Amino acid sequence: MKKRILQLLTEKGILVDPEAAEALSRLQDPMACVDRILKDAENQPLILSREDVDGYAGCAAEQQAPSQESAPRPAPERPKVDKTAPPSIRIIKDITGNSTCVGDIQDFTKLFNDRYTSIKRILAKRRELAGIIPISKAKKVRREVKLVGILNETRTTKNGHTLLEIEDETDKVQVLVMKGPKRAGEGFIKDEVLGIAGSFSKDGEIVIAKEIIRPDVPMNSAMTPNGSGAVMAFVSDIHVGSDTFLPEEWKRFMEWLRKDPVAEDIRYMMMPGDLVDGIGIYPGQEDELLIEDVFAQYAELAEMVKAIPDWIKIIMMPGNHDAVRLAEPQPALAKEVQAMFDSNIMFVGNPCYLDVEGRVVLAYHGRSMDDYIKNISGLDYAHPLEAMREMLRRRHLAPVYGERTALAPEKKDYLVIDQVPNIFVTGHVHKCGIAEYRGIKLINASAWQSQTEFQRMHNQVPDPAKVPMIDLGSGEMWVEDFSH
Numbered sequence: 001m002k003k004r005i006l007q008l009l010t011e012k013g014i015l016v017d018p019e020a021a022e023a024l025s026r027l028q029d030p031m032a033c034v035d036r037i038l039k040d041a042e043n044q045p046l047i048l049s050r051e052d053v054d055g056y057a058g059c060a061a062e063q064q065a066p067s068q069e070s071a072p073r074p075a076p077e078r079p080k081v082d083k084t085a086p087p088s089i090r091i092i093k094d095i096t097g098n099s100t101c102v103g104d105i106q107d108f109t110k111l112f113n114d115r116y117t118s119i120k121r122i123l124a125k126r127r128e129l130a131g132i133i134p135i136s137k138a139k140k141v142r143r144e145v146k147l148v149g150i151l152n153e154t155r156t157t158k159n160g161h162t163l164l165e166i167e168d169e170t171d172k173v174q175v176l177v178m179k180g181p182k183r184a185g186e187g188f189i190k191d192e193v194l195g196i197a198g199s200f201s202k203d204g205e206i207v208i209a210k211e212i213i214r215p216d217v218p219m220n221s222a223m224t225p226n227g228s229g230a231v232m233a234f235v236s237d238i239h240v241g242s243d244t245f246l247p248e249e250w251k252r253f254m255e256w257l258r259k260d261p262v263a264e265d266i267r268y269m270m271m272p273g274d275l276v277d278g279i280g281i282y283p284g285q286e287d288e289l290l291i292e293d294v295f296a297q298y299a300e301l302a303e304m305v306k307a308i309p310d311w312i313k314i315i316m317m318p319g320n321h322d323a324v325r326l327a328e329p330q331p332a333l334a335k336e337v338q339a340m341f342d343s344n345i346m347f348v349g350n351p352c353y354l355d356v357e358g359r360v361v362l363a364y365h366g367r368s369m370d371d372y373i374k375n376i377s378g379l380d381y382a383h384p385l386e387a388m389r390e391m392l393r394r395r396h397l398a399p400v401y402g403e404r405t406a407l408a409p410e411k412k413d414y415l416v417i418d419q420v421p422n423i424f425v426t427g428h429v430h431k432c433g434i435a436e437y438r439g440i441k442l443i444n445a446s447a448w449q450s451q452t453e454f455q456r457m458h459n460q461v462p463d464p465a466k467v468p469m470i471d472l473g474s475g476e477m478w479v480e481d482f483s484h
């Protein structure tokens with residue numbers, strides 16, 4: 001069997017590390033894993049390592065783990081968590097303290113250049129894009145070309161095809177994407193960076209696309225068990241100060257934290273934005289506020305979180321309702337607001353990359369879901385995990401400039417997903433869900449607010465008072481429900 005596996009892989013040009021061969025032969029179904037490696041043409045490693053095997057083996061669950069709102073609690077025989085050990089948490093990337101923008105047009109050029117360069121670097125690793133050339137050069141050679149560009153514009157022709165305009169640092173070009181069953185649901189979003197393999201039309205005016213290539217994440221992104229038994233909980237969109245905040249449900253959650261054995265294993269609690277309802281966020285908001293002063297809202301939150309047991313490290317991130325600049329990336333809450341809270345709380349920006357117990361966590365409030373849902377047909381507010389998959393496919397949290405998500409002209413694009421996370425969490429849409437995409441754990445972290453007037457008008461039904469959790473050691477996810 002081992003020989004046959006090695007033969008299959010070497011025939012495809014993949015060298016196998018002896019440890020990887022050993023790991024493969026120990027799998028329950030080694031051929032299924034080999035099959036996944038061979039099918040993953042985009043990211044196939046040249047030398048297969050043991051980590052690769054673990055990753056591909058872990059991805060087995062993807063097909064069987066569709067989006068879900070609940071999953072069974074983890075097995076009780078998890079490693080014992082030492083509540084007295086210091087938390088293992090470190091910021092990998094965060095705008096806080098690193099903002100450079102002064103807001104002139106030059107800075108937007110730098111932002112888009114950085115986005116282009118960062119995502120092109122990812123695309124350049126793709127086999128289908130071997131031999132990328134600049135658009136200006138492509139216009140001269142007029143043969144089969146591989147291009148990478150930022151999408152400026154999308155139009156539908158009268159025949160129902162799609163015409164894109166893409167741009168790189170040298171020039172712009174029109175790209176025709178023929179309609180067809182394979183193209184259905186392709187979904188283009190302005191200002192995303194994509195790869196095109198195609199050839200010029202006879203008159204040399206446009207490129208006819210054969211293939212659209214997205215940067216995407218590798219197939220083998222699964223978490224391999226690391227022995228930690230610590231649990232991370234996700235508590236989003238608390239909206240303190242709103243008259244639709246749910247105090248009874250919150251109280252139930254706080255009581256559960258004090259008495260349920262599972263709660264003893266929670267070492268981290270991430271709060272991905274909309275901590276308070278804020279003020280002046282939308283016209284007429286004052287009619288829906290119980291606390292009309294934003295500092296008083298934070299003071300109330302500071303009191304509320306005192307009930308959370310002190311073995312839990314709380315991480316607070318702002319969202320579009322919080323009292324920081326609206327343009328993303330948003331820095332952490334101001335020092336005078338932080339001073340209202342206990343000193344052990346960690347404040348981060350939005351988005352933020354964290355290392356928690358050796359796991360890479362990407363947390364983003366999720367404002368850009370509004371733009372993703374508006375621009376990509378098939379996406380809707382009821383299924384935020386699908387929008388999160390689209391972000392990962394494009395390796396960008398909020399590409400669109402000039403629509404709902406305000407972007408700050410930083411020199412570096414903090415919204416590029418340059419590192420593949422183990423865990424990707426968002427809030428914003430007040431839904432609750434857990435799923436997997438290519439081994440990455442996706443979490444949308446509910447809310448603590450019942451249906452608002454705005455949501456009622458737009459027919460959005462929230463799914464509040466739920467807490468998704470993940471065992472950072474095994475990657476097991478589940479949801480605790482405090483809604484009744």
Ligand SMILES: [Fe+2]
Pocket residue numbers: 237239274319321428429430447
């Ligand atoms: Fe919210």
